[in-house]
Amino acid sequence: MAATVAVIVAAVLGILAVGGYDTPRALAALWNGAFGSTYAVLSATLVRATPLLFVGLSVGLAFRAGVLNIGAEGQLLAGAATAVAVGLWVGGLPPLVALPMVLGAGAIAGAIWAGIAGFLKVRFGVLEVISTLMLNFVATSVVSWLIRGPLQEPTRIYPQTLELAPSVHMPTLIAGHRLHLGFPLAIVLAVTVWWFLTHTAAGFRVRVVGASVRAASSAGGVNTARTAALVFLASGALAGLGGASEATGVTFALYEGISPGYGYSAIAVALLARLHPLAIILTALLFGALEAGAAAMQRDANVPSVLAAVVEALIVLGVLAFNHARTRGQRA
Amino acid sequence: MRIHDSLGAQVSHIQTKTPAEFDENFRQYGAKGYSLVFGHGFEFQDAAARVAPDFPKTIFVTTGGTRSSANVVAMSFAFEQPSYLAGLVAASVSKSGIIGCIGGTELPPVRAGFDAFSQAVHVVNPNAKVLTAYIGNWDDAGAGKEQALAQIARGADVIYQNADAAGLGIFQAAKETPHVFIIGSNSNQNNVAPTVTLGSVVIDLPNAFMSLAREVKSGKFTARAHVLDTRSGVMKWVLNPQLRSVVPPRTLQLVDSVEHQMQAGTFAPPASPRAPEEK
Numbered sequence A: 001m002a003a004t005v006a007v008i009v010a011a012v013l014g015i016l017a018v019g020g021y022d023t024p025r026a027l028a029a030l031w032n033g034a035f036g037s038t039y040a041v042l043s044a045t046l047v048r049a050t051p052l053l054f055v056g057l058s059v060g061l062a063f064r065a066g067v068l069n070i071g072a073e074g075q076l077l078a079g080a081a082t083a084v085a086v087g088l089w090v091g092g093l094p095p096l097v098a099l100p101m102v103l104g105a106g107a108i109a110g111a112i113w114a115g116i117a118g119f120l121k122v123r124f125g126v127l128e129v130i131s132t133l134m135l136n137f138v139a140t141s142v143v144s145w146l147i148r149g150p151l152q153e154p155t156r157i158y159p160q161t162l163e164l165a166p167s168v169h170m171p172t173l174i175a176g177h178r179l180h181l182g183f184p185l186a187i188v189l190a191v192t193v194w195w196f197l198t199h200t201a202a203g204f205r206v207r208v209v210g211a212s213v214r215a216a217s218s219a220g221g222v223n224t225a226r227t228a229a230l231v232f233l234a235s236g237a238l239a240g241l242g243g244a245s246e247a248t249g250v251t252f253a254l255y256e257g258i259s260p261g262y263g264y265s266a267i268a269v270a271l272l273a274r275l276h277p278l279a280i281i282l283t284a285l286l287f288g289a290l291e292a293g294a295a296a297m298q299r300d301a302n303v304p305s306v307l308a309a310v311v312e313a314l315i316v317l318g319v320l321a322f323n324h325a326r327t328r329g330q331r332a
Numbered sequence B: 001m002r003i004h005d006s007l008g009a010q011v012s013h014i015q016t017k018t019p020a021e022f023d024e025n026f027r028q029y030g031a032k033g034y035s036l037v038f039g040h041g042f043e044f045q046d047a048a049a050r051v052a053p054d055f056p057k058t059i060f061v062t063t064g065g066t067r068s069s070a071n072v073v074a075m076s077f078a079f080e081q082p083s084y085l086a087g088l089v090a091a092s093v094s095k096s097g098i099i100g101c102i103g104g105t106e107l108p109p110v111r112a113g114f115d116a117f118s119q120a121v122h123v124v125n126p127n128a129k130v131l132t133a134y135i136g137n138w139d140d141a142g143a144g145k146e147q148a149l150a151q152i153a154r155g156a157d158v159i160y161q162n163a164d165a166a167g168l169g170i171f172q173a174a175k176e177t178p179h180v181f182i183i184g185s186n187s188n189q190n191n192v193a194p195t196v197t198l199g200s201v202v203i204d205l206p207n208a209f210m211s212l213a214r215e216v217k218s219g220k221f222t223a224r225a226h227v228l229d230t231r232s233g234v235m236k237w238v239l240n241p242q243l244r245s246v247v248p249p250r251t252l253q254l255v256d257s258v259e260h261q262m263q264a265g266t267f268a269p270p271a272s273p274r275a276p277e278e279k
Helices: A002-018 A023-035 A038-064 A072-090 A095-124 A128-146 A182-199 A201-211 A213-218 A224-251 A262-272 A277-301 A305-331 B002-007 B020-031 B044-054 B080-093 B108-124 B141-153 B164-176 B205-218 B241-246 B249-264
Strands: B036-039 B059-063 B072-077 B098-103 B129-134 B158-162 B181-186 B197-203 B226-228 B235-239
Touching: A002 A023, A002 A305, A023 A038, A023 A277, A038 A072, A038 A182, A038 A201, A038 A224, A038 A262, A038 A277, A038 B020, A072 A095, A072 A128, A072 A224, A072 A262, A095 A128, A095 A224, A182 A201, A182 A224, A182 A277, A201 A213, A201 A224, A213 A224, A224 A262, A224 B020, A262 A277, A262 A305, A277 A305, A277 B020, B020 B036, B020 B044, B036 B044, B036 B205, B044 B059, B044 B072, B059 B205, B072 B205, B080 B108, B080 B158, B080 B181, B080 B197, B080 B235, B080 B249, B098 B108, B098 B141, B108 B129, B108 B158, B129 B141, B141 B158, B141 B164, B158 B164, B158 B197, B164 B181, B197 B241, B205 B226, B235 B241, B235 B249
Parallel strands: B036 B059, B059 B072, B072 B226, B098 B129, B098 B158, B158 B181, B181 B197
Antiparallel strands: B197 B235
């Protein structure tokens, strides 16, 4: 297994070298872009990690209950779109009133979007892998329509909404940095989800259903359909809140491509953490750091974006292999 | 890169995937003391407006936008001008009188280009029919080909495409169908499929960035909205020399004279996008 990790490290170095790029400079940029300065940490890495943490928790919670929700992307988009729609509407209210409304609306929208798949699953037995995936495409198209239709900015030239009023911007935590309230909010949620799963009866039911649906209903007397339905809603709400946080903390308007696939990265974030909510904080940070570092690699070492993406993917593979090797060692 | 070579400037670039990254990258460049930052796309203008006050020594340039301030320059391209010239050529080459427009998504400059194109088509042939379709993305060449084949099936024999990578499928469709011609856009695409490409509507982006970079270097820079058109040489219609014989000589003369009028500033097709006339 150490060999696998070595192969991947060699592949990263090899690709950069063969591509004719200054490898030490590229790797230095990767590191500095993620952790090299307070600015990199507070304005890039943590900002990138925030949406990943929300959607990672969404996927992690669902998978723990055996609900294969791969629709976090769509739920995040539903949350972002609704948050912006509500934000444009209540922008004149004081922040203490307006912001909770906007975030709440995003969470509800995400829950409803996931709830569609949940309803189909519980009522008709439709596989959620298919329904949640399909709903991602629907959400993408709905966003495209909204920004060319009802939510388009008033001059009707650009496919985007107006910018949100400052009263519905997530407050930044440290002056001069982009880190916003969404990050601590996501941390609190991670701890809450962990506490819920390990310290409450409902959380125990979720884990039992995830371990074996049949055992849960026959031996445990758990209403599995009800548990699954609630997990769908909670998972969707987490992803929707992530979308709302991104829209009010980072983009301040609705655009096409507001998510570069956070909902899909979330699956890797959650699985790498073995679905443990507290470990998801670490894996989200890892992915956030990689995204920030890859951007710096482009800016400071002129590595093209596709190659930066390949390096990023290889590092994730390396971490996976390392992780796997470690656990195998533990079991033996 | 030409800026690097001829002005001796330090150049760095990045591709962004999402609006979430715009602030981050603008701020990083501002913090590093870059004097000129280009954001290519209308999506950058909000981020530029937010970031610019914090980095007064850096000039932020966005393309396709409209808002300028002390150190934000909105650069826009008169896409409609060369598109108009392309329309004159398309209408005179088409035998069926049915002409297609295929875009990636309905962005303002794309629509403005199609509007002017279609206007020119109707000047040459008042009975012509212009079909307009959008693929819905900029990278699915398969979908691009499908749209092109659908328009060809409806009788289109000249297609004006503005769909980036998805547009490659449109060239492919034309190569497989006899007597169908394509007009390329953004870069000079005449070599993509030289046997079917009548010409290209070209934005000479390096030239545009270059002229601004020179201004900044020489200290003559003043903040303003830059509309770049055929006069500045940034926007141009480039006929494919290999297919020159397909275009009637009268049309070539017409294109030349309209181009001169545009350069002299005596004629300009309407710039603002209108509702698309036919789906």
